[in-house]
Amino acid sequence: AIDKAGNESEPGQVSTIISLPKTIIINEIAWMGTKANLSDEWLELFNPGGIDVDIANWSIYGADTDQCLNFSDADGIGNTIIPATGYLIYANHEDDVRDNSGSNIVDIWDATIGMNNNSPGQIILYNAKDCQGAIIDAVNQVDSAWLGGDSGNRVTMERIDFESSGSDINNWADNNLITKNGMDAEGNPIDGTPKAENSVSKSSTEITGTIDFPVLTYLGSPYIVRWTLAVPQEKTLTVEPGVVIKFKDGYSGMEVDGTLKAIGGEADDEKIIFTSWSSNPQPGSWKQIYFSPESAGSELENVIIRYGGNFPSSDASCPWQMAAIRVDQASITLKNSLLEHNKSKGLYLIGSPSTTLIDNVQFSDNIPCQGYFGKYYGTGILIENGSPVVKNSTFKGNIFGIEIRNGASPEIKNNIFEENEKPIYVNNSYPCFSGNQSINNSLNGILVSNSNLTQSDVWQADLPYIIDGTLGISQDTILVLEPGVVIEFKNGQSGITVRGTLKAIGAPDEKIIFTSWSSDPQPGSWKQIYFTETAGADSELSNVIIEYGGNFPSSSASCHWQMAAVFVDKSSIILKNSIVNHNKSKGIYLMNSSSVIDNVQFSNNVPCQGYFGEYYGAGVLIQSGDSIIKNSTFKSNKYGIYIQSGASLLENLTFGEKDEKNNIDIYPIP
Structure with missing residues (x-):
């Protein structure tokens, strides 16, 4: 055979094909046959050009047959002209390939075609009889395996780019099983694209x-x-x-x-x-x-x-x-x-x-x-x-x-x-x-909005928790705040209502902070932590800082009686080793409570300015009950401790002097 460059070789001995005309392309090969029969092998030729090409006098060197097959000597010929941008099917039998309506679309058939699954050899297309003339296209190198296709599932081998070499393994692939057409001799769908654009070329x-x-x-x-x-x-x-x-x-x-x-x-x-x-x-x-x-x-x-x-x-x-x-x-x-x-x-x-x-x-x-x-x-x-x-x-x-x-x-x-x-x-x-x-x-934290906890939970120290509205802790539910947690309250309507148990136990170097989210906080910037009468007696706040609370929105009073940063209502808590400062009206409000306050600093808790004057400004207000307040300090409040009623125990307390003096340390004066 003589290639485009004028090189001669024996059929089947071409080992390297540098450049071929590719006026007609070996475009798709069903070397594995079809689901109907393993021997129903076929291949598709494609004409990428703008004019029709007649291959009546062309030939093909076929796979493992070691024979040159002239198209003109085939068992049957229906058509030898490949139209511009069209296709031709060359198969073993006339009915090997059908279109989707069931009509035969094989153009040339010849039982001599042999494409061995295991030792394919080469397929070479010539533009003259007897494998003479120029090599137009070729597939596979000598002794190489097929470059694509699946014999187990009868999936054809499709060429990706007709302008690239047919002997390049990267230029062939299995039909993608998505784009396919045609049927075999028994009407089974063909996993290929006979007489249609290859699935891998679309x-x-x-x-x-x-x-x-x-x-x-x-x-x-x-x-x-x-x-x-x-x-x-x-x-x-x-x-x-x-x-x-x-x-x-x-x-x-x-x-x-x-x-x-x-x-x-x-x-x-x-x-x-x-x-x-x-x-x-x-x-x-x-x-x-x-x-x-x-x-x-x-x-x-x-x-x-x-x-x-x-x-x-x-x-x-x-x-x-x-x-x-x-x-x-x-x-x-x-x-x-x-x-x-x-x-x-x-x-x-x-x-x-x-x-x-x-x-x-x-x-x-x-x-x-x-x-x-x-x-x-x-x-x-x-x-x-x-x-x-x-x-x-x-x-x-x-x-x-x-x-x-x-x-x-x-x-x-x-x-x-x-x-x-x-x-x-x-x-x-x-x-x-x-x-x-x-x-x-816009808001650098974890926004907790109007939530009610109905199962126990632990909050870890991470980003600040920003409470918007009310955080509720249901009865028989425990919320644990780990050391280092920061709670920021969004506005004057934001607070915590404890019907169950709150455990906020910080450490000396990892205090838990309850404060305002505002960049310019003032006393009363947030509402309060409210312990209801169903709150567990084991609620504890230790090594905490409570600041800028004490608001209580009300349409009936400018200084509502419930105002306090912490309001303990007919229940009890333990508050120790902590700081309560810069709150409005009251830092801690104990109503009929048996709470224990130990080693807590109360400072700069200011009165509420009402319609008719100032109200409270107490570090602690006691209304009945028998709470214990000991080892604590009161500085720069209007009232250190304001006692309305009850029999609370006050023990080892310190009150500020000079610039840190309270207006009244204990009211009424003992």
């Missing part, structure tokens, strides 16, 4: 409905999802690194009842991207990836998820289901990824167990939904119920970094919250925090 691939393929291959990407792409129970969909999945519109998304494995690579071109098909995408341009309660074992790593979060509904402008990813009573792993520019919520975890892991994920610029009556969410992660782990992640530019609601008990550790309005929001939940950082947020 500029994009549209997919929809329930998957019947196991992998979204890189070859075939980007994938355009129209409506819903569903992964059924007990099925796994694997997404290869570098794949891009584009969702057509706000009705398009994924539903995973089985398993999704989307594990990309660290390099930018190996990330797996879920995004909008739109040329001008906006948050909410597509729906969401939904993991149902039946799903299990899903993993997403090195993925980017953008512009999701729509949820079409005729009942609400901002349905609660909105999120780019919604995980419903299921477990997933999400690592080393980015969720940005999504609508309402980036990630929504509902009842997810402790096996759910969110690790090293960036949540940024997820925006709220504009509803009829205002804006909703704009949240990186919303956690309801469940106990997932969120760690080593970054939350930036969201309204809420993390929202924790409805009894959830997640572990939130080693995360960074930057430039969010509210980094962490907690309502009626029991999270565990450690090692988190808050930088340049």
Whole structure:
């Protein structure tokens, strides 16, 4: 044979092909046969040019036959002309390949074709008979294995780029099982693309409905999802690194009842991207990836998820289901990824167990939904119920970094919250925090809003806990504050109501602080810690600082009688080794109480300015009961101790002198 450069060789002895004309391409090979018969082998020739080509007088050196086969000598010929940008099928038998309607589409058939599965050799196409003339195209090097295809499942071998060498292993791949057409002699679907564009060559691939393929291959990407792409129970969909999945519109998304494995690579071109098909995408341009309660074992790593979060509904402008990813009573792993520019919520975890892991994920610029009556969410992660782990992640530019609601008990550790309005929001939940950082947020702390604890909990020293409204501790419930915890109260309506037990036991060098969130706090900047008559007698505050409390909002009085930073109402506490200062009206108010106050400093507790004068300004006010106050100091208060009634024991007390003198140390004067 003579190649384009004029080199001569014996058939089957070509070891290196540097440059071939490739006017006709060996484009697809079914060397493994079909599901109907292993011997129903076929190959496809493709004409990439602009004019028709007649191969009647061409020949092919065939695989392991060691024979030169002239097309003109074939067993049967239906057509030898390959139209411009068209195809020709060369097969063992006339009925080996059919179109989707069942019509034969084989153009030339010859039983002499032999493509051995184990020792393929070469296929060489010549532009003359008897394997003479120029070599137009060739596939496989001598003695190499096939460069693609799957004999077990009868999956064809497809060429990726017709302009690149047919002997390059990187230029062939299995049919991706998504784009396919045609039937074999028995009517079985062919896992290939006879007389159609190769699945691995497409500029994009549209997919929809329930998957019947196991992998979204890189070859075939980007994938355009129209409506819903569903992964059924007990099925796994694997997404290869570098794949891009584009969702057509706000009705398009994924539903995973089985398993999704989307594990990309660290390099930018190996990330797996879920995004909008739109040329001008906006948050909410597509729906969401939904993991149902039946799903299990899903993993997403090195993925980017953008512009999701729509949820079409005729009942609400901002349905609660909105999120780019919604995980419903299921477990997933999400690592080393980015969720940005999504609508309402980036990630929504509902009842997810402790096996759910969110690790090293960036949540940024997820925006709220504009509803009829205002804006909703704009949240990186919303956690309801469940106990997932969120760690080593970054939350930036969201309204809420993390929202924790409805009894959830997640572990939130080693995360960074930057430039969010509210980094962490907690309502009626029991999270565990450690090692988190808050930088340049509108509110740098953990916002606990109108929550009522109905199960015992421990709060760790981490970011400040900012109480907005009332934090309730239910009867028979214990809240433990660990040393170093800082509690900041948002405003004059914010406080703690203890119907159960509060254990705030700090250390000399790790005091627990109750203070105002304000950057310019004043006495009365927050309400109070209120121990009701059902509060447990074992409530204890030790090594704490209580400052700037004492407000009590009332429409009936400018200085309500209940005003105090700590109000113990027909119950008892232990308060020791602590500081109570800069509070309004009263530092501690003991009503019919048997509390013990030991080694506490009361200072600068100021009176309430009412309509008709000043009221109180006492370190401690006692109204009945038999409390014990000992080893304590009272400085710069209007009243050190104000006794209305009762038989309390006062022992070893110190009162300030000179500039630190109280107006009255004990009233009435003993």
